[in-house]
Amino acid sequence: MSFLEPLLLAGLPLAALPILIHLINQRRFQTIDWGAMRFLLEANRMSRGFARIRRWLILACRALAVAALVFVVTRPLASGWLGIAGGGAADTTIVLLDRSPSMHQRETSSAASKLETGLAQLIGALELADSKRWVLIDSATLQPQELESPAALENATATSPVSASAHLPSLLQAAHDYIGENRTGQTEVWIVSDLHSNDWDAGDGRWQSLRDSFLQFKQGMRFHLLAYAEPPKQNIGVRVTDVRRQRTNDGASLYVSLHLTSDNEGKKKLPLRFDLNGASTEHVVEWEGPDYELRDFALPIDGELKQGWGRVAVQADAYPVDDEFFFVFADAAPRQVLLVAENSGIPRALKLAAAISPDPVFVNNVQVEDPAKLATVPWEELSLVLWQAPLPEGDVARQVDQYVAAGGQVIFLPPKNPGDEAYARARWTEWRDTDGPASVENWRGDQDLLARTQSGAALPVGELQVHRFCGLEGELSKLAWLRNGANLLARQPTTRGGIYFLATDVAPSNSSLATDGVVLYALVQRALAAGAAERGNTRNAIAGTLDDEIGSNWEKFAGSDETLSTEYALVGGVYGDDDRLIAINRSAAEDDAEVLTAERVRGLFNGLQFDMASGRAGDFAAIAREIWRVFLVCMLVALCVEALLCIPKATSRAEALP
Amino acid sequence: MAVDRTDRTFVDPKILGRLAAIPLSARRPMQGSVSGRHASPHRGASVEFAEYRKYVPGDDLRRLDWRAHGRTDRYYVKEFEADTNLRCCLIVDTSGSMGFGSTGLSKFEVAQRIAASIAYLAVQQGDAVGLSCVADGVVKSLPMKRNPAHLRLVFDLLEQAQSAGPTKLVSTLHELAETIRQRALVVIISDFFVDPSELRECFEHFRFRKHDLAAFHLLDPQEIGFSFQRPMRFIDMEGGTSIFAEPNDIAERYRKALETYLTSLKQVAVETGLDYHRMLIDEPFDASLMRFLTGRTKAGGVR
Numbered sequence: 001m002s003f004l005e006p007l008l009l010a011g012l013p014l015a016a017l018p019i020l021i022h023l024i025n026q027r028r029f030q031t032i033d034w035g036a037m038r039f040l041l042e043a044n045r046m047s048r049g050f051a052r053i054r055r056w057l058i059l060a061c062r063a064l065a066v067a068a069l070v071f072v073v074t075r076p077l078a079s080g081w082l083g084i085a086g087g088g089a090a091d092t093t094i095v096l097l098d099r100s101p102s103m104h105q106r107e108t109s110s111a112a113s114k115l116e117t118g119l120a121q122l123i124g125a126l127e128l129a130d131s132k133r134w135v136l137i138d139s140a141t142l143q144p145q146e147l148e149s150p151a152a153l154e155n156a157t158a159t160s161p162v163s164a165s166a167h168l169p170s171l172l173q174a175a176h177d178y179i180g181e182n183r184t185g186q187t188e189v190w191i192v193s194d195l196h197s198n199d200w201d202a203g204d205g206r207w208q209s210l211r212d213s214f215l216q217f218k219q220g221m222r223f224h225l226l227a228y229a230e231p232p233k234q235n236i237g238v239r240v241t242d243v244r245r246q247r248t249n250d251g252a253s254l255y256v257s258l259h260l261t262s263d264n265e266g267k268k269k270l271p272l273r274f275d276l277n278g279a280s281t282e283h284v285v286e287w288e289g290p291d292y293e294l295r296d297f298a299l300p301i302d303g304e305l306k307q308g309w310g311r312v313a314v315q316a317d318a319y320p321v322d323d324e325f326f327f328v329f330a331d332a333a334p335r336q337v338l339l340v341a342e343n344s345g346i347p348r349a350l351k352l353a354a355a356i357s358p359d360p361v362f363v364n365n366v367q368v369e370d371p372a373k374l375a376t377v378p379w380e381e382l383s384l385v386l387w388q389a390p391l392p393e394g395d396v397a398r399q400v401d402q403y404v405a406a407g408g409q410v411i412f413l414p415p416k417n418p419g420d421e422a423y424a425r426a427r428w429t430e431w432r433d434t435d436g437p438a439s440v441e442n443w444r445g446d447q448d449l450l451a452r453t454q455s456g457a458a459l460p461v462g463e464l465q466v467h468r469f470c471g472l473e474g475e476l477s478k479l480a481w482l483r484n485g486a487n488l489l490a491r492q493p494t495t496r497g498g499i500y501f502l503a504t505d506v507a508p509s510n511s512s513l514a515t516d517g518v519v520l521y522a523l524v525q526r527a528l529a530a531g532a533a534e535r536g537n538t539r540n541a542i543a544g545t546l547d548d549e550i551g552s553n554w555e556k557f558a559g560s561d562e563t564l565s566t567e568y569a570l571v572g573g574v575y576g577d578d579d580r581l582i583a584i585n586r587s588a589a590e591d592d593a594e595v596l597t598a599e600r601v602r603g604l605f606n607g608l609q610f611d612m613a614s615g616r617a618g619d620f621a622a623i624a625r626e627i628w629r630v631f632l633v634c635m636l637v638a639l640c641v642e643a644l645l646c647i648p649k650a651t652s653r654a655e656a657l658p
Numbered sequence: 659m660a661v662d663r664t665d666r667t668f669v670d671p672k673i674l675g676r677l678a679a680i681p682l683s684a685r686r687p688m689q690g691s692v693s694g695r696h697a698s699p700h701r702g703a704s705v706e707f708a709e710y711r712k713y714v715p716g717d718d719l720r721r722l723d724w725r726a727h728g729r730t731d732r733y734y735v736k737e738f739e740a741d742t743n744l745r746c747c748l749i750v751d752t753s754g755s756m757g758f759g760s761t762g763l764s765k766f767e768v769a770q771r772i773a774a775s776i777a778y779l780a781v782q783q784g785d786a787v788g789l790s791c792v793a794d795g796v797v798k799s800l801p802m803k804r805n806p807a808h809l810r811l812v813f814d815l816l817e818q819a820q821s822a823g824p825t826k827l828v829s830t831l832h833e834l835a836e837t838i839r840q841r842a843l844v845v846i847i848s849d850f851f852v853d854p855s856e857l858r859e860c861f862e863h864f865r866f867r868k869h870d871l872a873a874f875h876l877l878d879p880q881e882i883g884f885s886f887q888r889p890m891r892f893i894d895m896e897g898g899t900s901i902f903a904e905p906n907d908i909a910e911r912y913r914k915a916l917e918t919y920l921t922s923l924k925q926v927a928v929e930t931g932l933d934y935h936r937m938l939i940d941e942p943f944d945a946s947l948m949r950f951l952t953g954r955t956k957a958g959g960v961r
Contacts, residue, residue, distance in 0.1 A: 026889050029902065034892035035755030035765075036881045038851055039919065040901050043911035055907050646906075 003074040011070045018062035054645055061642035068635035072628045077128060091185030091219070093131040093150075094175050095122065097138045097159060098193035100166040101321035101543075101572075101586045102593075105194070105232050107616060114228040114615075115161055118192035119153055121615060122226060126150035131188065135178060139166030139199070140544065140570045142174040157564060163321065163572035163586045164544025166199040169206040176213055179221075186220045195229040195596045198589035200604070202596060207604050214608055222609040229595045230616050236270060237261045237322030237591050238314050243329045243540075244296075244361060251303030254329055258312055260285070260292040261322075261591060274299055275311040275558070306331040307538050309574040309581050311558055322591055326558060326574045328538040328581040334363040335532045336378075340371050340387045342415055349506040349514035350386050350413075353524040364528065371396070379403045383531035386524070388413035388505060391423040404497035407534025409527040411500040414470030424492040424499050426474025432486075437465035437512075440488055443480035448491065449500065449523040450479055461519050464488075465512040469504040476501065489523070496546070498530060538581045543570050546584075553577060559584075666813055668770035673944045674778050680951040682779045684843050685933065686870045688744050710734040744785035745802045747838055747869075748773045750816070751848030753793040753825030754895035760880040761940040766821040768939045769847040772874055774816055775947055776845055781809045788812075788842075791819045792830040802842065824896040827852050831860040835867050847874040854922035861930035872933035872950065875923070879940050882916065884909050 003009060034040070103115040112120070126134075127150050134147040138158040145158055153159060168191075179187055193199065214221055242257040254276065262268060267288045274281040276299060285294060301308070307330035314323050337354040341347045347368070355366045369377060371389040374396055382403060387410060392400050400423070404410060418428035443450045443461045452458050461480055469486060476490035479500075492499040502523075506514040513520040533539055546569040556563070559573020568575050568584070575582045596604075598612060713722060713733035723736040750773050756766040777787045781804065788802030789812045800808070800815055827848060838844065844864055850857060850873070864871045886905035893900045920936075927934035933953065937946040 026904075029889035029891050030886075031891040031893060032886075033758065033895045035758035035849060035878075035895045036851060036916070037755075037892065037894045037896070037898055037901070039881075039912050039915040040892055040903065040908065042915035043908045044901065044903070046911040046915065051907075051911065055904065 003071075003076050005074045008070065008074040011073070012067060014070060015063045015067035017066055018059055022059055058642055058645045061638045061645065065635045065638040065642065068631045068638060071631040072635065076627050076631065090129065090131040090188040092133040092135060092179070092182070093126060093129065093188045093190065094135045094137060094144075094178065095126075095153065096168075096171045096175055096189060096191045096193075097136060098166045098168070098171075098191070098196075098199055099138050099140045099159070099162045099164070100194070100196060100199045101161070101163050101590045102194050102196045102199070102319075103166075103192075103228070104161045104319070104321045105228075105230070106318045106320070107230070113161070114194050114230075115159070115192075117615060118226055118228060119159055122190060122192055123150050123153050126153075126190070129188070133184070137171060137174045137178065139168075139171050140164050140567065142170055144174065144178045160562065160564070160567070161321075162543060162567060162570040163584060163590075164542075164570045165587050165590055166193070166196075167204075168193065168200045169204045169210060172210050172214075173206065176210060179217060179219075184219060187217075187222075189221065189223045191223065191225045193225065193227060195227050195601060196590075197594040197596055198587070198592060200596050200601070202600060202604060211605070211607055220609075223605055223611075225601065225605075225610070225612040227598075227601070227612055227614050228616065229598075229614060231593045231595065232263065232317075232319035235263050235317050235319045235322070235593075236268070236314050237319070238272070238312050238325050239322070239585075239588065239591060240312055240325045240327045240540075242296075243310070243327045245301070245307075245329045245331050246361065247303070248300075250300075252301050252305065254299040254301050254310070255296040256299060256310070256312065256327070257293075257295045257297070258325070260287070260294070260314070262290055262292075263593070265290055270314055273313045275313070276301060277305070277308045277310070307581060309557055309583060311574070321572070321586055324572070325585055326572060326583040327540055327585075328574060328583040330536060330538040330581070334365050335383045335528055336381045337364060337366045337528060338377060338382050338385045339366055339368045340374065340385065340389050341368060342371070342389045347386065347388055347413075347506065349517065349520065350388070350524070353517065353521045354384065354386060354528065356521075358525055362532075374399070379408075380406070380535075382408055383535050384408070384524070384528040385410040386413070387411065388415060390415050390419050391421040391427060393421055393423070397423055404494060404499055407497050407531065409498040409500070409531035409534075411502055411524070411527055413502050413505045418470055422474075424474070424494075426472060426476055426490075426492060426501060429471030429473055431468050431470050433468050434466055434482070434484075437467060438469075438482045438484070439466070440464050440480050441483045441485075443489070444478070448479055449526050450489065450519070451526075453522075459519055459522055460516065463512075463516055464519060465516075466504050466510070468510040472501055472503050497534065498527060500527065537579055538583075540583045540585070541569075542587045543572060543584045544587075546582075554582065557581070666774065666817060668767065668774045668816060669778070669813065670771070670944075673947075674775060677775060677779055677944065677947055677951065678782060680948070680955060681783055682744065682746070682776065682785065682843075682951060683954040684744050684870045685954060686841065686868065688742055688841050688843070688870075709737050711737060743804060744780060744783075745788070745840060745842040746776065746780040746785055747788045747790065747802060747834070747842045747844045748776060748812075749790045749792055749831070749834060749844060749846045749848075750819065751793070751825065751827060751846070751850075752791045752797055752819050752821050752823075753827070753848075754822055754897065755825065755849055755851050756876070757821035757895055758878055758881070759939060760878050763939055764821065765849055765876040765878060765939055766819075768876055768937075768943055769874070770816050770819075771943050772847050772947060773845075774813060775944070777809060777812045779951070780843075781806055789815050790834060791815065792825075792827065792834070793821075793823045794826045795830055796833065824898075825851070828856045828860055831857075832863055835860065835863040835869070838867070838869065841868045841870070843870045843872065845872045845874070847876065849876050850923060854919065854926045857923065858926045858930060861926065861932050865930060870933075871931075873927070873935065874946065874950075875934065875936040877936065877938055879938050882938065884912050884916075 099115065104113045106113050134150060136145045136147055136153060136156055136158060140162045141158055145156065147153060147156060175189055238258055238260055240256060240258045244255040246253055246255060269284060269286045272283045272285055281299060285292060309328045312325050316323050339347055339351055351366050351368065355364050357364045379399055391412065400410060414428050418430060421427060440461050445452050445458050450459055450461055466482060472487045472490060476487065476492055478487055478490050480489040481487055487503050490501045504511040506520060508514060554568045554575035554577050556568060557574040557576055559571060563571040563573065572585050601612065602610065710726065713735050717735050721735050723734050726734045750769050752766065756769060757764050759765055780787045784804055786802040786804035787808065789800045790796050791798040798815055798819060800811055861871060889904050891900055891902050935946055935950055
């Protein structure tokens with residue numbers, strides 16, 4: 001319980017006033033010479049049970065009445081966590097809103113989602129609080145948005161649902177930056193979230209630094225979390241894992257592979273609805289168990305249709321976000337690889353790794369060029385650049401920049417004689433020999449080019465033998481490193497596209513990349529596939545991974561009608577940009593219903609003033625409401641009881657004289 | 659009867675004048691030493707015929723009823739009732755508790771007035787009066803005498819007596835019951851703050867000794883009402899421990915204890931034939947005395 005006028009709680013000691021008066025009264029006794037002592041002694045002996053505690057009951061009632069009166073004037077709020085007004089009026093109140101897809105979950109009995117419920121409850125609670133400034137930071141844009149009042153949250157644009165995952169450390173970082181830049185005073189931070197593990201990313205190293213940073217703020221800070229951790233019930237989700245257009249004898253077919261998930265292990269019969277460029281098809285699947293994999297389900301399409309979009313939907317349930325999945329497809333176009341090499345002899349293994357496509361549908365074309373002859377290269381057609389030459393500089397570097405910014409992938413391999421050239425704040429130093437064959441100490445198997453295969457098997461990176469490697473300077477993300485800590489494969493963080501540095505080359509004297517060709521082939525083909533996906537005419541993207549501004553020029557083909565054009569890149573749907581088609585969907589992690597425990601969440605805010613309340617979608621009960629009336633009633637009851645206890649027994653003189 | 663010209667605060671001539679109109683009677687035959695106005699258990703020379711009895715040698719021949727002898731040819735002696743004087747023993751409680759009074763007069767002062775009035779009335783009609791002041795024993799005592807000069811001594815003793823000290827009323831009453839030799843009218847004036855069951859034994863002892871026992875039970879209005887507003891420290895006037903109490907808390911139980919006590923005492927009075935008069939000291943004492951005297955007049959003359 002907290003109070004809107006907490007300073008008045010200082011008056012709580014007044015509850016002891018009746019006791020004090022009683023004690024003073026006891027000290028103001030009169031002395032009298034008394035003859036009839038035998039009756040007093042008898043009366044004392046008769047003092048038993050209720051008669052003995054009556055006086056204390058009266059005192060307790062009086063103290064209770066005064067305490068209740070004090071509580072009435074302090075305007076108490078009913079809730080288990082209301083630190084709303086615990087420290088008086090806040091200077092700034094920041095609302096951190098988790099707009100992730102999991103916040104769209106509804107209760108079966110209510111039409112309101114967690115997000116809507118959270119907003120409504122938050123507005124109700126904040127209207128009781130006092131603050132000079134109201135700021136909203138949402139998980140999709142991370143942009144602070146000042147509000148006139150808590151009620152403005154209801155109509156704020158950044159409160160509509162999106163398909164992009166949230167990242168709580170980033171959200172808190174945005175709040176931290178806002179507080180630092182605006183030098184706010186007493187700040188209340190309200191977080192509305194569903195504790196989804198993927199969104200909270202409890203393992204992120206930033207949590208510790210954020211905690212320390214918040215603790216360093218001299219102004220008071222308090223965090224309130226409104227959590228809606230209820231998992232979805234009777235939920236069935238669909239996710240398209242692969243879409244492939246293939247020519248057939250009588251035209252073409254679209255092969256769709258998809259994955260169905262359910263929290264019900266019983267037998268299910270479910271109609272799947274496929275929408276292709278607006279035309280619908282239905283297919284009924286039956287399965288038992290939590291998962292179902294539908295592979296290469298053929299949908300006949302017009303042979304002339306080179307590219308298009310589609311949507312797979314299951315029947316609506318309480319978690320609507322995973323009930324549909326958008327996809328785009330296109331006829332497989334040749335994938336262009338540019339191999340920039342100082343001489344054409346050395347990168348033969350590279351050329352082979354790039355040229356051989358793992359899927360017969362795709363054709364890989366490899367173009368080998370000398371670094372000095374790049375002027376005529378059609379950069380816009382490239383999907384991957386393999387660069388084994390001095391790092392680009394000048395105009396060439398700018399061309400590579402543009403290529404990467406457009407989604408292209410580039411892998412740099414060290415030249416024979418590294419110079420002082422630098423690219424993307426990284427540069428080669430010099431070749432070094434290892435003490436005997438060096439193996440890879442560790443690598444990132446969870447993501448990026450060396451991630452595990454779809455079947456879960458790890459790439460044999462540990463079997464690689466490195467005899468020579470080239471030193472690498474720059475702030476890079478390590479993807480694989482040798483036992484001495486030197487980078488083997490590193491990545492320069494980029495908003496789009498990929499810039500990789502491989503610290504050795506494929507020459508057998510330098511490494512076993514060519515002889516143990518699996519790793520080389522996988523990483524080249526994965527980079528090529530990523531580049532092709534970015535650079536092709538169609539793209540299946542994860543919401544929130546694209547630059548927000550890109551979406552503002554798109555045209556919408558499918559998706560929610562309520563989506564703002566500025567948020568196309570964040571909301572599931574199919575969009576068009578010139579000749580390109582882009583399908584936006586939720587990330588795979590959003591299908592995982594795992595949530596953080598309350599203890600874990602408290603641990604993340606350890607050391608900070610933090611309180612937490614749990615809610616449920618559709619439960620609009622106010623999380624904070626004034627309950628002074630309850631205390632008023634308590635006071636009246638206490639006074640009435642006190643009055644009843646104080647009523648003296650009516651005795652007349654005649655009665656006392658039998 | 660002007661035997662005492664000293665101003666006594668506890669003697670009011672107007673009240674005595676009013677009370678003198680009613681005789682002080684005994685409810686039982688008295689054994690006085692001289693002739694008086696009270697019935698005696700013996701045959702005497704009064705005008706009131708009692709009975710005939712057969713003559714036995716040695717009887718006074720003057721008392722032979724010759725008329726009866728003429729009628730029956732037998733010798734009968736004619737006997738008459740004897741009238742004798744009253745011996746009145748006043749027992750005044752002078753223990754500490756008698757000093758309490760919330761109305762301007764203490765219980766002891768009221769007791770002085772009652773005792774002085776009864777003494778005056780008794781002496782006035784030729785009866786003997788004695789006085790015993792009792793507390794933890796017989797503090798002071800005057801024997802029963804009937805001469806008017808004795809009244810001054812009684813008044814002096816009443817004037818000198820003070821309420822103080824603890825009380826041992828029960829043992830003292832037993833002692834007095836034993837030491838008063840002949841039948842007497844015993845008037846006890848006290849607050850009787852003693853266990854009624856012990857008092858019963860005392861009263862029965864007096865009855866056994868054929869005394870006519872009367873009691874004036876004096877109570878202060880505050881002792882009845884117990885109406886205090888502030889916490890009080892009650893100090894025992896008879897030297898016991900003091901008690902600190904919140905009157906509001908204890909009043910109800912106090913009244914209950916008092917009520918139980920008064921009921922028991924009244925029951926004891928009825929069962930022991932006690933002439934019991936309870937009075938609050940804020941009431942006019944002469945009214946109580948009037949009731950006392952008239953009550954005895956109605957029941958008087960029983961032989």
